[in-house]
Amino acid sequence: MTVQVSLLDFPWVLDYILATRFNCSLRQIRHAVCSIVLTLRTILSAAVELGLLVSQDADIDGSLSAKPFIDNMIHVISECLKNFPLCLDSEFFHCFLEPLPSHLRFLCGNFHPLTHMQFEDSSKQKAFEAQTKAITQALSELPSQCSNLELYMSSQEPVLKQIQLIKEHLRAPLWMLMHDFRSLQGEEKLLVEDVRQAVRATAELQARETGELPKWPQVLGDTLLLLLPLWKLSALAVAKGQESLTHFVAGPPLGANLGAQRLLRRLIEVLLSEKADFMDIALWFAAEPSSAALLTSGEAVRFLLPEAANDDEFVGFRQEGLLRTQENLSYLQGHLLRLPKQLRVHVSSYWRKAVEEVHLYLQLYLRVIEAFLEVQKEVHSFVQNQLFIEVLLGLPLLTWLSTDGLSLRQGLRA
Secondary structure (H helix, E strand, O other): OEEEEEHHHHHHHHHHHHHHHHOOOOHHHHHHHHHHHHHHHHHHHHHHHHHHHHHHOOOOOOHHHHHHHHHHHHHHHHHHOOOOOOOOOHHHHHHHHOOHHHHHHHHHHHHHHHHHOOOOOHHHHHHHHHHHHHHHHHHHHHHHHHHHHHHHHHHOHHHHHHHHHHHHHHHHHHHHHHHHHHHHHHHHHHHHHHHHHHHHHHHHHHHHHHOOOOOHHHHHHHHHHHOHHHHHHHHHHHHHOHHHHHHHHHOOOOOOOHHHHHHHHHHHHHHHOOOOOHHHHHHHHHHOOHHHHHHOOHHHHHHHOOOOEOOHHHHHHHHHHHHHHHHHHHHHHHHHHOOOHHHHHHHHHHHHHHHHHHHHHHHHHHHHHHHHHHHHHHHHHHHHHHHOOEEEEEEOOOOOOOOOOHHHHHHHHO
16 A cells, blocks of 8 residues: 655654654663653643742842753753653664753752752642652653663664664755755745846836826736746656657546647747747737647646646646636736837847746746656665555645735735
8 A cells, every 4th residue: 555645744744654653662671761751741841830930039048049050941841841852763862862861960069059948838848848849859860761761772773773773864854855845945946036126117107108007917917927836847748758648648537638748748849938028929829829728637637747747837827727728818818918119129029038037937946847757766765664554655745836816916026
């Protein structure tokens, strides 16, 4: 059986898989860790109560000087209890166990001054003594608990190293891929900013001609971002081979005829042309919308995307984006055709930069897809060989654009 795991969920799922596979062997270690954690939580809870008692009675002897000691205890225990993995490994134990003796000395050093405090109120003094007694008892138990954990770790060192090996082998390519995702997100933000600039520059240029701030540049900007899924699919088609795509759409269930195949190739050429003029692209789409419907069909999207890829943005374009694009283009067509020749030249230069940024974005998008396919293959092979299970890594949604164009409108008003 193959388990499909989203890339963004994989680090957690890997810990779950490792825990299922190894936790039986690590039972004694887990119990020893749990004992230490419960003891630290007991100290933390009592220290918090001491802090409340001190803050409620500022007149007691040494109350102002006692607060930093309590805060120190709370801080160091909170640090000890952070970032526990679901499946324990040798790296965690070295990070957790080795500092414990120094943490214990730090706790004792900060706790000792608190034992000399006295409350005038007998009820508060009684509550204070109860909490200090709990801390004293817990601190006395920690050394033997640490020794037990160290003993169990020594006996299970091979298992812990095996778990560490698996995590380290898979961590590096996944971290690199996450870095690529962040770079792609940054490139998308640059693209949005270039579109905003084109919208503002175009609106200001025509406002000088007519005396009014026109609305159509904003619609043109929204349309460019709406078409981004088509740009992505066109880039994927070139990477996979346009002949392969043409052969696929010609067969069942799509059965595209020669005219539809020709328009599909033309669509990809128009979108990826190095000297693309977005106003020409918009006018071409207004005349030939059928090729966009074919390229974003469910069958074509599944053919072009990696296995187990999130196709939400393409489904959204097919169901809503294509209709919105056609409505926008119907509105834009008249405005674009009526532009004076000289004004058209200036406007085209603004939008050419935005299209160039789209092409830069697509280059990074293809690199991310390629890197994902490599990581998907490596994860599948390594997990199958090491853990004897099937894992299929799923590609998450690779767009962060606002679907309603709100970000563009805010940028235009700014």
